[in-house]
Amino acid sequence: MAPSLKRTLLLWLLLPLLAIVPAAAALQYWLVLQPTREAFDQALANSTASVASFVRLDGDAVAFDMNPQAERSLRTDQFDSIYYAVLTPAGQQVAGDPPLREPRLVLAADVVAFFETEIDGVTVRVAARGVACGASVCQVRVGETQVKRQQIFRKSFLGTLAGVFAFALASVATIVLATRQALRPLLRLGEQVGTRSLDDLRPVDAAGLPAEVIGLVDAVNRLFGRVRAGSLAQQAFLADAAHQLRTPLASLKNEAELALAAPHPSSMQGALERLNAGASRAARLSSQLLALARSDASAQAGMxxxxxxxxxxxxxxxxxxxxxxxxxxxxxxxxxxxxxxxxxxxxxxxxxxxxxxxxxxxxxxxxxxxxxxxxxxxxxxxxxxxxxxxxxxxxxxxxxxxxxxxxxxxxxxxxxxxxxxxxxxxxxxxxxxxxxxxxxxxxxxxxxxxxxxxx
Ligand SMILES: Nc1ncnc2c1ncn2[C@@H]1O[C@H](COP(=O)(O)OP(=O)(O)OP(=O)(O)O)[C@@H](O)[C@H]1O
Ligand SMILES: [Mg+2]
CATH class of the missing domain: 3.30.565.10 (Histidine kinase-like ATPase, C-terminal domain)
Known part of the structure; x- marks a missing residue:
């Protein structure tokens, strides 16, 4: 089967979409995700700062005196569980939740690091902040489970998916429509040429055809022109030949009739009759050939x-x-x-x-x-x-x-x-x-x- 232009176009336009759409979706998801993650981490880092404001040195010992109100407000969250821990420079826990003690990290004062750990089988994101304790550095850690993050990630994933699906649908519809629209003149051209009779050698109408096809149409029209000229020349020759034959054939027939009418030996009767019939037949044939040359549809076109x-x-x-x-x-x-x-x-x-x-x-x-x-x-x-x-x-x-x-x-x-x-x-x-x-x-x-x- 001949390759279809429409299929080729659709294939080349739609196949890349199969790769472009998922890639664009992934990129968009990542672009949305990154700032969200940073915002959550920033909020966690801020919490470490507010916990750190309750750390002080009592002589050489590290003291921590967060009042219950402040602790309640730190731990209150609609979705996530919040943990915190205050560690001495040696890594001893002064206050908070024991699971946050590990792993050991060395941090300079006011530097914040993030890590993930597991508490009761649930992943917890932790921000650890270095806090100046005299000459050395204590650490404050605040961690939270990932419920809010995951909710937001899920929502943005679904949002991205819906957006990308709508975009893909719109692209496919546009491509199909555009292809159909672009190919319509070609189909019209096919119909125009395909429904012609064999004798119809008029030029193909190029109006409304795309520039890319006009060259082809011009070539076809030139070919039609040559074929038409050839066919007209052939008809003209046939007409001329038939015309030239008519006069001698008519006089032949006349002569045969005259000979038949004049006194003649009876032995010649048969021959003269056959001569007369043959001349009549030839005269009719020549006028039929003339009629045939004139009756050709392409010859009639300009009449x-x-x-x-x-x-x-x-x-x-x-x-x-x-x-x-x-x-x-x-x-x-x-x-x-x-x-x-x-x-x-x-x-x-x-x-x-x-x-x-x-x-x-x-x-x-x-x-x-x-x-x-x-x-x-x-x-x-x-x-x-x-x-x-x-x-x-x-x-x-x-x-x-x-x-x-x-x-x-x-x-x-x-x-x-x-x-x-x-x-x-x-x-x-x-x-x-x-x-x-x-x-x-x-x-x-x-x-x-x-x-x-x-x-
Ligand atoms: N009215 C008719 N009755 C019966 N047969 C016919 C009739 N008209 C045409 N035909 C048949 O169709 C054939 C073709 O006709 P056509 O007119 O083309 O040729 P033709 O009459 O035999 O010869 P020409 O017309 O060249 O003298 C004839 O040979 C004849 O068999
Ligand atoms: Mg006939």
Whole structure:
């Protein structure tokens, strides 16, 4: 499978988030934690200072006379247990709680150190302060359990987690939206090119496309331009060749008819008739090739369109085709309603002529042929129905191919008629369908034009 741009973008934008978000969370947690820890330690250090104010020297002995009120206020705390200890320079405990005596620390006066110890299985954070006792240094220690600290740490952890989660969600949503938004013009471009018919070689509209894609679109448009020029040159050559052939073929046919009409040896009759038929066939083929060159949708793209009515096109055809149908022993009828559209008159005539030619040729003598035009809601319809043998189901998909002739096809055609019909229809934005007549026998060739198309 081809790599998707959207997936690559999402992958490269979202994967780093997986690393960035936890790292940012950890950093933020640490940044919040550090000052909180320092503030708690500072409060503990202040407590050592207030305890130290009760230490004095009584002769050589260290005395400590904190009144009960001060001790109560030191020990009162809603969440934590508070411990304290006063130590002589030799490490003897003068007052307070024995568990705080250890470990032994050497501190200068007014220097504060922190450590952690365990009392009854609970961790206690201790601040130890050096206090001048004459020439040497006593120590005051105050410790507290960690309940308040842990509560605050837990709250800031949850707060950080919620913040980071919200940030991650917002980032993911933004990335998905931004990616979709950035890729939208590309998808539109894909649709624009993907839904085109094979004959549509007009330049791709680059309006609104991101600068990065415009170069590609320009290259594609230049390619379209070259292909279109090549295809037009080919059509022009075909049209020229067919045109050049028409005059000599017409005079060949004339000569053959003159020879047939003039007195001639009966032994030549057969040869002259075959010559005449061959010349007719070649003349028709050359005019079909000419029609094919003109009917190509890309050749039609630049052609001038006129305000027309399918009814008028059919009426004009009646004048030419009624006598021909009569001579061939067919009943040709018309059911015409107005169906105005913008189109190319000579091509629509050519299209109807091919449909009528088929009906006359393939339905054969005794058949009934009906030409209809009408407007059905947003669709303009031109159809030719006959009650001949119809087109067998398996042949319907190939019937519009160039040079395809049915297995039971009558006459000496080349198999170009329906291909011309299809091309002219496509150039007018119309579609051709083969429909079964309600009566069952025969076939309806229906051309449906969307109103407003074909310009
Ligand atoms: N009205 C019809 N009734 C029965 N078969 C048809 C009809 N129209 C077309 N077909 C079948 O479709 C085939 C293709 O038609 P198409 O007009 O392209 O070629 P053609 O009529 O054989 O030759 P050409 O039109 O070049 O003289 C025909 O050979 C025929 O088998
Ligand atoms: Mg035909």
């Amino acid at each position: 001038f369109t006129e305000a027309l009515d399918l009814k008028a096109i059919a009426t004009e055809a009646a004048a030419e085709w009624v006598p021909l149908a009569l001579a061939a022993g067919l009943d040709l009828g018309f059911e015409l309603e107005s169906a105005p559209l913008a189109g190319r008159r000579f091509l629509l005539r050519e299209m109807l002529a091919n449909l009528l030619h088929n009906a006359v040729e393939h339905a054969g003598p005794g058949a009934h042929v009906t030409v209809r035009t009408r407007r059905e809601r947003q669709t303009l319809v031109l159809e030719v129905e006959d009650d001949g043998p119809g087109i067998p189901e398996p042949e319907r998909s190939s019937a519009f191919d160039r040079f395809y002739r049915g297995h039971e096809a009558a006459g000496v055609g080349s198999g170009l008629g329906l291909a011309i019909v299809r091309d002219i229809a496509a150039g007018h934005g119309a579609s051709v369908t083969i429909v079964d007549p309600p009566a069952g026998r025969g076939v309806i060739l229906r051309v449906s034009f969307a109103e407003g198309a074909g310009r």
